[in-house]
Amino acid sequence: MGSSQEILELVNLVSLDLSLNSGYGLELQKPNFANLVQKLSNLETLDLGHVSIRSTIPHNLANLSSLTFLSLHSCGLQGRIQSSLGNLSKLLHLDLSLNELLGELPVSIGNLHSLKKLDLSVNNLSGELPTSIQNLVSLEELDLSFNKLSGEFPWSIVIGNFTQLQSLDFTSNKFSGELHAFIGNLRSLEVLAIGRCNFSGRIPSSLRNLTQLITLDLSQNSYRGTMELDFLLVSLKNLEVLSLSSNWLSLLTKVTSNTTSQKFTVVGLRSCNLIEFLNFLKNQHHLMLLDLSSNRIHGKIPSWLLDPSTQNLSALNLSHNLFTGKLPSKSFLCWNAMKIVNTSDLKYLQDVISPKEWLLSDEVATYDYSLTMNNKGKIMTYDKVPDILTGIILSSNRFDGMIPTSIANLKRLQVLNLDNNNLQGHIPSCLGNLTNLESLDLSNNNFLGQIPQQLVELTFLEIFNVSDNYLTGPIPQGRQFSTFDNSSFESNSGLCGRPLSRECESDEDHSKGTEESLFSGAFDWKIILIGYAGGLVVGFVLGFKFSTGIVGWFLEKLRTQQKATRWKRR
Structure with missing residues (x-):
């Protein structure tokens, strides 16, 4: 950081944003983070996103009593979240995502009464949520995804106190319990992403009251029973991302796209006991990612999936079904999203097909999804695979x-x-x-x-x-x-x-050789969709553990390409 010493002389500075330098490998060395905080005590806004800090959170950060905006995502922060952060009582925005933080959330987090956004995603946080979070009554966005938090999720606290909540994401944790029957009381909710959290029971019908919902991800839990999907599809007219994959559900629906949202970009219905294509998928012109794998759908692929209306499709997984007939040759001429290869064209494409509400932090927008492979019975999964991966999976x-x-x-x-x-x-x-x-x-x-x-x-x-x-x-x-x-x-x-x-x-x-094929025949790529419209990750969630072997190279490569998506509200 060449001019860091000069920055220290700006003692009256109220706003410091170095986050746009992420592509330049910016490191905070001399002065270190603690020195920077000590000298710039008048800061109201501090954004060091993607700046390499590689240290613990300094205690004196709590001395920035005027701070309203603090973003330290992707900084290599280590250790525990200091309880002294609870002294930053004016804080409206706190983002510590994509770091190496561990341990439990401090009880003092409940002192941040004015907080509107709290993002602690993609860390190694563990333990139960402190009951003091009930004091965060101004919260609009809460993202705890991809941690190791456990215990029964405090639905009564969330529903009873977070009345302004617009985005709730705690995907991939170790919570337990059932989805609360009164979840429908969170009428402002636009994002509900709670996949891979060990929830069980039935999906409550009160979800139909969440009429502002853009993203619904309930995938990879243990919800059971026959579910009439119509009550959701007819009520949730703004829905763009739907993932119910990998539960113990049997889905039934009779509605068509004429009576449902026509804004779907991501649909994940893997292992939902489907026996035919669902009518509501017809005329979904914005559809990018579709996973209907591991069902019992039979017959030929419907003609409407193969016409120009599906030109935005970039990932299709129909594996492990009973489809017959020839491969869809006409679709290979229509699926424009799988043709574009240069960055400028890709950016144009994404500007056209991505929801206007989503403003992503990177110049070239990315959609995060995850990937599961089955290598001779050994399941390997990886979270947050970037959308540069486009695929057609028609195996089995x-x-x-x-x-x-x-x-x-x-x-x-x-x-x-x-x-x-x-x-x-x-x-x-x-x-x-x-x-x-x-x-x-x-x-x-x-x-x-x-x-x-x-x-x-x-x-x-x-x-x-x-x-x-x-x-x-x-x-x-x-x-x-x-x-x-x-x-x-x-x-x-x-x-x-x-x-x-x-x-x-x-x-x-x-020297006359020819052809190839890819993936070990034992590999079964499963794209499972989740999207969050308020980190707004649009994605396919799958998992994080993988074993050594033939795909290790790929997963490690994708790990380095992982990007955090950010959502700027209207």
Whole structure:
């Protein structure tokens, strides 16, 4: 921080914002954080978001008695949240997200009576919430997501005291209990994101009263029973993000898009015992992310999902169903969001299709979602995967026929998973045009012929699987193909060359190679959608634990790309 000493001389400074320097690797060294706070005692606004501090929160921060805005997100803060923070009684905005803070919330947090926004997400906080939080009666946004907080969630406190609450997000914690029957009393709520929190029981009908709701994520809990989805869809006309994935629910609905919100961007209904496509999904022109995996939907993909009205779709997961027929070749010409590859076009696209209410902190907006993979029975999950990952996941269905060459139009595609179907013919060489592909799974089909040599041009390819087919000839060599092991090619009796022990007849044959496939046939990408419209993360939530192995590289890479999204209210 070259001019940091000069900043210390500005003793009358009331506002300091260094957050826009995140791309320059700004570090706070000399002076350190404690010295900065000591000298600039008149500060009312302090924003050091993305500035590398790498220290504990100094005790003397509590001396900034005039402070109304404090943002220290993504600063590498460590240790516990100091109880002395409770002395900042004028604070309206407190953001300590995306750090390495641990331990319990101090009781003194309840002294911040004027606080409107509290964001402690993505830390290692633990223990139960102190009852003193009932004093935060001015709260409009509360984000405790991705921590290790536990105990029964204090619904009575939240519903009884936080009457102005607009955004409530505590996704991925260890809370327990049931969703309170009076949740519908929070009439100003726009974001309710409480996925992966061990909640059980039934989903209360009072949710229909939350008519301002934009994001509803109840995924990966233990809600049970048959749920008439109509009461939500008809009442919640502003809903854009809906995720009920991975509960013990059976969803029923008869409504169409004519009687529901037509603003959906994210829909996640994985493992909801569906037997057919839901009518309300028709004519959802803003739909970007759709997950209907692990249901019992049968027949062909409906034609309306394959027409130009779905051009904004960037991630589709229909895996583990009973779909039949050919792959949707016409859709590969329509899905424009999977075609755009340069940053300027991507930004334009997102400006067009993202809700105006969401103002994200980064120049190029990102949507956070998470990802689950199943590697031979071992579940691996990762939270907050950025939206640069676009994918088509049609694995474990009954699709037949050949891979249409029109798929080569989807140049932004990074994940293509077609394993465990009845696909036939040759692996098309045009897959080599999908130069952004990082994982390709064509395993457990009926492909024959050689692996196209053009696949060597996929220099980002890290996961590849063509096992259990009828492929023959030499395996392509060089570049990414030198990193794949036997499991990517096994159960193809006609293949030869490294990494297999079976040698080809000549070096000349060895150079004729072709094709590939990605993901180990055992991999099952599951995109689970969650969105929050008030961190406003739009996303697919999945999890955080993963084991070492073939996907470790990918998850670690995505971890470094993780970005915090921010929402500026109207």
